[in-house]
Amino acid sequence: MKNHDAPNPPLAILLFTLFTLLPLNPAAGASHAGPLTYLWPLPADFNSGEQTLSVDPDLALVADGNGGKSAIIKDAFDRYKGIIFKRGGSGGRRSLALERFAAGGRKGKRSASYDVAGLKIVVHSGSEDLALGVDESYKLFIGKSDGQSIVWEATIEANTIYGALRGLETFSQLCVFDYGTKSVQIHKAPWFIQDKPRFNYRGMMIDTSRHYLPIEVIKQIIESMSYAKFNVLHWHIIDEQSFPLEVPSYPKLWKGSYSNWERYTVEDAYEIVNFAKSRGINVMAEVDVPGHAESWGVGYPDLWPSSSCREPLDVTKNFTFDLISGMLSDMRKIFPFGLFHLGGDEVNTDCWSSTPHVKKWLADRNMTTKGAYEYFVLKAQEIAISKGWIPVNWEETFNAFPSALNPKTIVHNWLGGGVCPAAVAKGFRCIFSNQGFWYLDHLDVPWEDVYTADPVEGIHDASKQKLVIGGEVCMWGETADTSDVLQTIWPRAAAAAERLWSKKEDISGNITLTALPRLHYFRCLLNRRGVAAAPVNNKYARQPPTGPGSCYLQ
Ligand SMILES: *[C@@H]1O[C@H](CO)[C@@H](O)[C@H](O)[C@H]1NC(C)=O
Numbered sequence: 001m002k003n004h005d006a007p008n009p010p011l012a013i014l015l016f017t018l019f020t021l022l023p024l025n026p027a028a029g030a031s032h033a034g035p036l037t038y039l040w041p042l043p044a045d046f047n048s049g050e051q052t053l054s055v056d057p058d059l060a061l062v063a064d065g066n067g068g069k070s071a072i073i074k075d076a077f078d079r080y081k082g083i084i085f086k087r088g089g090s091g092g093r094r095s096l097a098l099e100r101f102a103a104g105g106r107k108g109k110r111s112a113s114y115d116v117a118g119l120k121i122v123v124h125s126g127s128e129d130l131a132l133g134v135d136e137s138y139k140l141f142i143g144k145s146d147g148q149s150i151v152w153e154a155t156i157e158a159n160t161i162y163g164a165l166r167g168l169e170t171f172s173q174l175c176v177f178d179y180g181t182k183s184v185q186i187h188k189a190p191w192f193i194q195d196k197p198r199f200n201y202r203g204m205m206i207d208t209s210r211h212y213l214p215i216e217v218i219k220q221i222i223e224s225m226s227y228a229k230f231n232v233l234h235w236h237i238i239d240e241q242s243f244p245l246e247v248p249s250y251p252k253l254w255k256g257s258y259s260n261w262e263r264y265t266v267e268d269a270y271e272i273v274n275f276a277k278s279r280g281i282n283v284m285a286e287v288d289v290p291g292h293a294e295s296w297g298v299g300y301p302d303l304w305p306s307s308s309c310r311e312p313l314d315v316t317k318n319f320t321f322d323l324i325s326g327m328l329s330d331m332r333k334i335f336p337f338g339l340f341h342l343g344g345d346e347v348n349t350d351c352w353s354s355t356p357h358v359k360k361w362l363a364d365r366n367m368t369t370k371g372a373y374e375y376f377v378l379k380a381q382e383i384a385i386s387k388g389w390i391p392v393n394w395e396e397t398f399n400a401f402p403s404a405l406n407p408k409t410i411v412h413n414w415l416g417g418g419v420c421p422a423a424v425a426k427g428f429r430c431i432f433s434n435q436g437f438w439y440l441d442h443l444d445v446p447w448e449d450v451y452t453a454d455p456v457e458g459i460h461d462a463s464k465q466k467l468v469i470g471g472e473v474c475m476w477g478e479t480a481d482t483s484d485v486l487q488t489i490w491p492r493a494a495a496a497a498e499r500l501w502s503k504k505e506d507i508s509g510n511i512t513l514t515a516l517p518r519l520h521y522f523r524c525l526l527n528r529r530g531v532a533a534a535p536v537n538n539k540y541a542r543q544p545p546t547g548p549g550s551c552y553l554q
């Protein structure tokens with residue numbers, strides 16, 4: 001942080017020792033004893049004071065630095081202003097505080113109106129690149145401008161616009177509506193927060209093949225992800241049941257959609273990617289081959305081994321790989337993220353061993369069906385790599401032929417424990433999604449199990465831990481559509497989000513005391529923002545509450 005934005009060093013030390021003595025005063029009716037900080041996920045380092053500040057509904061944005069003028073920052077500021085001041089608008093008042101803030105805020109008498117009149121956002125880099133590992137760190141300071149002046153200031157400083165977005169989310173969580181004064185307040189000021197994520201990859205998967213999700217719903221999911229600081233939407237677009245995506249090079253593929261209305265045009269896909277980018281979220285597309293691809297053959301039956309045996313894709317034909325190549329060329333234009341998921345899971349090769357022409361092809365090459373599975377996966381990897389992508393594959397590929405996989409491969413765990421330890425031991429990078437904890441369609445997994453699962457479990461060497469790029473919660477779509485998807489995702493996804501963002505040592509201990517009240521609070525925050533997050537205490541996820549009661553206790 002630059003000197004003029006920082007509290008002077010003695011003050012910072014003083015604040016650190018003050019630490020958190022009072023709760024953030026969550027909504028009326030709920031009482032939360034103890035020194036908890038109601039921010040989710042918990043920032044890496046912070047300290048706070050004991051003052052309550054009012055925030056001007058005409059809160060002004062003062063952007064600075066090479067990236068401060070980015071439209072992404074302006075849009076995000078306006079979006080968060082809408083969230084923070086949902087209740088009680090400014091009514092056209094122009095506050096004295098704002099005038100003082102705009103004038104530089106040093107001279108003259110203090111405004112009677114509001115303590116915090118503006119938010120300064122300083123972004124050092126002008127780049128809007130959103131790659132894996134982009135700097136998401138930020139500093140958020142809400143304090144007296146020179147440590148003793150009567151004028152307060154709020155400043156977010158970040159190296160990239162994406163760090164600033166994370167800071168804006170934190171700022172919005174500090175702002176609470178006070179029903180007595182009917183104004184927005186910040187408690188426990190001054191605040192000094194220095195934050196950055198523990199893992200670079202913090203993903204959520206959605207499945208639009210088992211059930212189609214309308215664009216608006218995907219946007220709601222993305223928007224809600226940004227509240228918990230997720231940064232990758234893994235879009236499992238197509239599977240055996242339906243093929244909703246338009247592929248211009250092979251225009252018959254989306255004949256495999258459930259209906260003419262359950263489809264995504266190329267323009268829809270662009271819109272989703274851009275919507276996500278403006279929230280600091282990458283979209284990683286998945287084309288799951290060679291299993292999970294039956295729907296492809298509705299438009300191109302040659303892809304099936306035979307009309308009666310339709311999966312996996314026909315390994316013998318050049319057409320199969322030509323089509324994959326054309327499809328990935330089309331998708332490369334839509335999905336700029338550096339990672340691309342090639343699936344590779346649950347490949348049942350019975351159709352290969354029972355279909356005469358495939359059987360002959362295998363015999364001619366002295367190839368087993370397992371060998372053909374390897375051949376297929378490696379060929380698909382080569383295609384993805386030739387388009388400039390890093391391939392991600394489900395763990396079965398690693399379990400079946402670890403030495404043959406391209407060394408760039410990122411192994412995606414799901415079946416159980418021990419896979420990331422084995423993958424990183426062989427030098428591969430890994431994404432943790434152990435289904436016992438992070439499969440959101442497993443409705444009987446309680447939030448505690450989601451929360452305590454750790455991506456580097458079983459990996460002790462720090463250099464190997466670094467190869468675990470993060471983790472992902474998976475929202476498989478067999479029993480989730482628009483009617484229930486958000487309440488299945490939330491609040492349990494939030495438990496994983498904090499695991500992926502916050503320092504491990506800060507979120508250990510007795511989580512009934514340190515995390516549960518905060519998770520209740522975050523669930524109610526999601527509800528206030530219009531997200532249909534289900535009660536935290538549900539025995540089975542996504543069910544309605546069992547009876548009357550406060551949001552903060554259910
Ligand atoms: C299929 O591709 C291979 C390798 O590129 C080539 O040698 C072969 O002639 C092609 N087969 C047909 C039928 O085009």
Ligand SMILES: *[C@@H]1O[C@H](CO)[C@@H](O)[C@H](O)[C@H]1NC(C)=O
Pocket residue numbers: 366
């Ligand atoms: C076929 O493969 C098997 C097992 O890999 C090997 O023992 C055998 O020699 C091979 N036969 C030919 C004709 O290549």
Ligand SMILES: *[C@@H]1O[C@H](CO)[C@@H](O)[C@H](O)[C@H]1NC(C)=O
Pocket residue numbers: 510511512513
């Ligand atoms: C954690 O705290 C709760 C609530 O006070 C208590 O019931 C429980 O026994 C504690 N658990 C452990 C492991 O100390």
